[in-house]
Amino acid sequence: xxxxxxxxxxxxxxxxxxxxxxxxxxxxxxxxxxxxxxxxxxxxxxxxxxxxxxxxxxxxxxxxxxxxxxxxxxxxxxxxxxxxxxxxxxxxxxxxxxxxxxxxxxxxxxxxxxxxxxxxxxxxxxxxxxxxxxxxxxxxxxxxxxxxxxxxxxxxxxxxxxxxxxxxxxxxxxxxxxxxxxxxxxxxxxxxxxxxxxxxxxxxxxxxxxxxxxxxxxxxxxxxxxxxxxxxxxxxxxxxxxxxxxxxxxxxxxxxxxxxxxxxxxxxxxxxxxxxxxxxxxxxxxxxxxxxxxxxxxxxxxxxx
Amino acid sequence: xxxxxxxxxxxxxxxxxxxxxxxxxxxxxxxxxxxxxxxxxxxxxxxxxxxxxxxxxxxxxxxxxxxxxxxxxxxxxxxxxxxxxxxxxxxxxxxxxxxxxxxxxxxxxxxxxxxxxxxxxxxxxxxxxxxxxxxxxxxxxxxxxxxxxxxxxxxxxxxxxxxxxxxxxxxxxxxxxxxxxxxxxxxxxxxxxxxxxxxxxxxxxxxxxxxxxxxxxxxxxxxxxxxxxxxxxxxxxxxxxxxxxxxxxxxxxxxxxxxxxxxxxxxxxxxxxxxxxxxxxxxxxxxxxxxxxxxxxxxxxxx
Numbered sequence: 001x002x003x004x005x006x007x008x009x010x011x012x013x014x015x016x017x018x019x020x021x022x023x024x025x026x027x028x029x030x031x032x033x034x035x036x037x038x039x040x041x042x043x044x045x046x047x048x049x050x051x052x053x054x055x056x057x058x059x060x061x062x063x064x065x066x067x068x069x070x071x072x073x074x075x076x077x078x079x080x081x082x083x084x085x086x087x088x089x090x091x092x093x094x095x096x097x098x099x100x101x102x103x104x105x106x107x108x109x110x111x112x113x114x115x116x117x118x119x120x121x122x123x124x125x126x127x128x129x130x131x132x133x134x135x136x137x138x139x140x141x142x143x144x145x146x147x148x149x150x151x152x153x154x155x156x157x158x159x160x161x162x163x164x165x166x167x168x169x170x171x172x173x174x175x176x177x178x179x180x181x182x183x184x185x186x187x188x189x190x191x192x193x194x195x196x197x198x199x200x201x202x203x204x205x206x207x208x209x210x211x212x213x214x215x216x217x218x219x220x221x222x223x224x225x226x227x228x229x230x231x232x233x234x235x236x237x238x239x240x241x242x243x244x245x246x247x248x249x250x251x252x253x254x255x256x257x258x259x260x261x262x263x264x265x266x267x268x269x270x271x272x273x274x275x276x277x278x279x280x281x282x283x284x285x286x287x288x289x290x291x292x293x294x295x296x297x298x299x300x301x302x303x304x305x
Numbered sequence: 306x307x308x309x310x311x312x313x314x315x316x317x318x319x320x321x322x323x324x325x326x327x328x329x330x331x332x333x334x335x336x337x338x339x340x341x342x343x344x345x346x347x348x349x350x351x352x353x354x355x356x357x358x359x360x361x362x363x364x365x366x367x368x369x370x371x372x373x374x375x376x377x378x379x380x381x382x383x384x385x386x387x388x389x390x391x392x393x394x395x396x397x398x399x400x401x402x403x404x405x406x407x408x409x410x411x412x413x414x415x416x417x418x419x420x421x422x423x424x425x426x427x428x429x430x431x432x433x434x435x436x437x438x439x440x441x442x443x444x445x446x447x448x449x450x451x452x453x454x455x456x457x458x459x460x461x462x463x464x465x466x467x468x469x470x471x472x473x474x475x476x477x478x479x480x481x482x483x484x485x486x487x488x489x490x491x492x493x494x495x496x497x498x499x500x501x502x503x504x505x506x507x508x509x510x511x512x513x514x515x516x517x518x519x520x521x522x523x524x525x526x527x528x529x530x531x532x533x534x535x536x537x538x539x540x541x542x543x544x545x546x547x548x549x550x551x552x553x554x555x556x557x558x559x560x561x562x563x564x565x566x567x568x569x570x571x572x573x574x575x576x577x578x579x580x581x582x583x584x585x586x587x588x589x590x591x592x593x594x595x596x597x598x599x600x601x602x603x604x605x606x607x608x
Contacts, residue, residue, distance in 0.1 A: 007314045008333050028321075131541075148537045150535065209309075235599070
C-alpha cells in the first residue's frame with residue numbers, strides 16, 4: 001500500500017506491510033531511458049561476441065546454417081529474458097539500472113520476485129508501441145521496427161508512480177537509489193557571529209520553522225555573493241535588528257549567522273557537544289551498532305519568554 | 306499564499322529529473338496548460354499555415370511545382386519545423402504566466418493570467434517578436450514566391466541563419482519569458498541601479514552559460530526525438546483507422562505541426578522548471594522563500 005504526497009514531486013511514500021513508511025524518489029521515463037540504452041548496448045556487445053565465436057566454430061566445422069539458427073535462438077532469448085533474469089538475480093537491477101542508480105521494487109517497497117521481473121520485461125514490447133514502419137522513412141517494404149515508446153510515456157504520465165504498463169501489471173515501481181549527504185552543524189568562520197549572538201535577548205524564541213530556515217540559509221550562504229546574502233537575509237534580519245535595538249547598519253548576513261549560532265551552537269546541551277567533539281564516541285548505554293557521526297541537526301531549545 | 310509551501314516541490318534537481326517532474330506537472334495542470342498553450346499557439350498555427358501552407362497544396366502542386374514529391378515534403382517540413390522552433394517561446398507566454406502563479410496559488414484564474422500577460426505584452430513582443438527573430442522569420446517566409454521553387458537564398462541560407470541565431474539565443478538565454486512575465490523587470494530604465502530585463506538576463510544566465518549550453522543540446526536532441534515519435538504515433542493511428550500507412554500531404558499539413566506544438570507545450574513546462582532550478586542553484590531561491598515566509602509569520606505575530 002502506498003500513498004503520495006500532496007506537493008507535486010517525484011517522491012512517493014511507500015508503506016510496507018510492517019507499517020513502516022519510506023519516501024522514495026520514483027524514476028520517470030527520462031531517468032530510465034539511459035539505463036535501457038545501456039542494457040541494449042550490453043546485450044548487443046554480448047551478442048556480437050557470441051556471434052563471432054559461433055560463426056568461427058560453425059565455419060570451422062562446416063555447420064553455417066546451424067550457426068544462424070543458434071544465433072536466432074540466442075537473440076530471441078536475450079531479447080525476452082535478459083531483463084527478467086538480471087532483475088531476478090541482481091535484486092531488481094540490470095547492469096544499465098545499476099549504472100544509473102535505479103532499482104525495481106514492488107509497490108510495497110519489497111524486492112521483486114522472478115515472476116514480476118519476467119512479466120514486466122515481457123510487457124516492454126507493448127510499452128514500446130506504437131512501432132513505426134521504415135516505409136515512413138522511404139523504405140520500400142513494411143518493417144515495423146522503430147519504437148516510439150509513446151504508449152509508455154503516456155501511461156507513465158497518467159500515474160504518480162511513473163509506472164509503465166509492465167509495472168502496473170506486475171505491481172512494481174522503479175526508484176532512484178539516492179545517497180544523501182547529511183551535514184552536521186555548519187562551521188561559522190566569522191567570530192563576530194558568536195559575539196553578536198550574546199546580545200540577542202535571552203527571551204527570544206527561535207521557533208522550529210525559523211531554525212530550519214536559518215539552517216538552510218547558513219548551508220547555502222557560501223554560494224551567494226555579498227549582495228545576494230544581504231538581499232536574502234534582509235527579510236528576517238531587518239525586523240529583528242529593529243526589534244533587538246541593534247544599530248541599523250548591522251549586517252543582515254551576520255544577524256542570521258548570530259541567530260544560527262544561538263540556535264544550534266550556543267544552546268546545545270552538554271551531551272550534544274560531547275557527541276560533536278568526538279563523532280566516534282558511543283552516545284550512552286548499550287550500543288548495538290558502531291556509533292556514527294550525528295546525521296541530523298539538533299532542534300533548537302525553546303526558551304520561555 | 307504561503308511562500309514556503311509551494312505546490313511544486315522546490316529543490317535542486319538534475320535535467321532528467323526535471324523532465325520527469327514536468328510530466329507530473331502536465332498531468333496535474335493539464336487542462337489550464339492545454340488551454341493557455343492553445344491560446345498562444347493557435348494564432349501562430351494560423352500564421353504559419355497562411356505563410357507556408359501552400360507548399361502542401363495538392364490542388365495547385367501539379368501546375369506550379371516542378372519539385373518532386375519528396376523534395377516538396379522535405380521543403381515543407383524544413384520550413385515548418387524551423388518556424389515552430391523560432392515561435393515556440395512566444396506561444397508559451399500564457400502557460401508560463403499560469404505556471405508561475407500555480408507554484409504559489411491554489412487555483413489561478415486563467416482570466417487573470419490572460420489579463421496579466423496582455424498588460425506585459427509590449428515587453429514580450431519586443432523580446433520575442435523582434436529580438437528573438439519571429440517577425441524577421443515571418444517576413445522571410447512571406448518573401449518566398451508562392452507556388453515557386455525552393456528559394457535557396459531565402460529558405461536555405463537566410464532562414465537557416467535566423468533559426469540558428471534564434472536557437473542559440475534561446476540556448477544561452479532561455480528564461481526571458483520568465484524574466485519578463487514573472488519577475489516583471491522593465492525593458493529599460495534611466496536608473497543605472499535598476500534591474501532591467503537585459504541586466505537581469507545577464508545576471509541570471511551569465512554565470513551558468515556552460516550548463517545552459519549542455520542542457521540546450523540535450524533539449525534539442527529530446528525535441529527531435531519526441532517530435533518524431535509523436536508524428537509517428539499520428540501516422541500509426543491514421544494507419545490503424547484507415548488502413549493506409551502512407552504519409553499524405555494532409556498529415557504533413559496538420560499532424561506534423563500538431564506533433565511539434567505538442568512537444569513545444571511539454572518543453573515549455575520543462576523550461577519553467579529549469580528556471581526554478583536555476584534560481585535555486587544560483588540564487589538560493591528556496592532559502593529566500595523560506596525566509597520571506599518566516600518574516601511573514603513574524604510580522605503576523607507582531608512580536
